[in-house]
Amino acid sequence: MAFWLTAFALSAIVAALLMRPLLRRGKAAQSDHAYDLQIYRDQLSEVENDLGRGVLSLDEAERTRVEVSRRVLEADRALQAETLAKGDDQRVSLGAAAVVAVLVFAGGFLLYQQIGAGGAPDAPLKLRIAEIDAQQAARPGQAEAEAQVGDITAMADQVDQTYLDLVAQLRKTASQRPDDPRGQALLAQHEARLGNFAAAWKAKARMIELLGDQVKPSDWTDVAELMIIAAGGYVSPEAESALGRAIQGDPSAPRARYYSGLDLAQNGRADLAYRLWSDLLAEGPDDAPWIAPIKEQIGDVARMAGIGEAMPGPTADQVQDAQNMTAEDQQAMIRGMVAQLSERMASEGGAAKEWARLITAYGVLKETEKATAVWAEAKGKFA
Structure with a gap:
């Protein structure tokens, strides 16, 4: 009312x-x-x-x-x-x-x-944060996500029967010696080769449990990666927890940071995902396995974060060209889009929403001085 x-x-x-x-x-x-x-x-x-x-x-x-x-x-x-x-x-x-x-x-x-949403209740910041937390807590778990994805096509029909027999023997040995971390590690490796990712991450998780304090950050990244693949690309709360342990042990771990960016993008924090992935692109190397998927997705993540949203989206040819660019060239292209928006706003002005997008874009690019200057200019125009 x-x-x-x-x-x-x-x-x-x-x-x-x-x-x-x-x-x-x-x-x-x-x-x-x-x-x-x-x-x-x-x-x-x-x-x-x-x-x-x-x-x-x-x-x-x-x-x-x-x-x-x-x-x-x-x-x-x-x-x-x-x-x-x-x-x-x-x-x-x-x-x-x-x-x-x-x-x-x-x-x-x-x-x-x-x-609008006439029937929607008031949404103060505290309530929205609480809703986000509730949505986070209500996310499907790993088992539920795997059930929704169904069976991922395994590679058993594409390998030699001798290898399949050896893996079967390895499973039997691992079940007989469940406290052998090396056996669990081997089982995880070979299950993943066969495309049995759910079995692979469970074996890897058992290995981590057995190693205790000897676990390396890369082990946590491995189990998170297997979980994500088993869930069809979805980052479950369990996978998120494993990524947190990996980054806690090695904050610079690029593979863990890539998957953490994917987690953020899936949970409404495209701005943070963009920052993570931009840093990874800048660090390279260009042949790293996470660079290609980042290049394929960072354009969408940038638009979700408000970068370039006030301008027309890239054409199909531009998207194809961007995928073939080096990390530095792709960063330069994105900064060029933001610079074009800034020049247009300076010469022609714009609506309050466009000013907000420009401020957000500079913030995501970590150009805080420019973001502050644009904020001050916008306040003068709309005060």
Whole structure:
């Protein structure tokens, strides 16, 4: 209810501002001849005063009275005719004002029905953060994600039967010696080769459990990667936890950072994902296994983060060219898009939403000084 009252009040203010010139114009035009008539009547009074003071002779006073009286009659007739005409004019102005009011209220309501959410509750920052946390907590777990994906096509029909027999023997040995970390590591490796990624990550997780303090950060990355592949590319809470352990042990680990960026992108933090992936592209090398998937996805992530959103998206040829660029060239292309937006805003201006996108883009690019300068300029324009 508070929202609708506020919306009604704002609409009323806008309607009043638009209607005011229409109503004032009619009133101003209606008073012109009445003003002239008052002037002529004042002149008649002045003639009598001048005659009494001896300024005018009797003949001069009479001639002046006749002339001014004629003007009074003309002004009166004009006023009466104008009153009729202006009455119609005023009705037109009132009608136009009424139409403006209807358009403001009805147009605003219909537009809000299209793009708004009238039944949505208030969404203060605390509530939105709580909702995000709830959504995070409600994400499907690893087992549920694997069930939704179904069986990933294994490679058992593409390998030699001798190798399959050896893997079967390895499974039997690993089940008989469940506390042997080396056996679990070998089992994880060969299950992954056969495309049995769910079995592979479970064996790898068992190896990690057995190694205890001897676990390396890359082991955590391995198990997270296997989980993600088994879930069809989805980063489950369990995989996210494993990535956290990997980065905690080695904050510079590129493979873990790549998958962490994927996790962030899947959970509404494209801005952070873009920063992670941009750094990885800059670090290279170009033949690293995570560079190609980053190049394929970073354009979409950049648009989700607000970079280049105010400009037309890249063509199919540009996307293809971007995939063949080096990390430095791709970074330069993105910065060029932001620079073009900045130049256009400086020369042509833009809506508040476009200024916000430019500020966000500079923030994602870690150019905080430029973001602060644009923020100050935007405040001056929209204050």
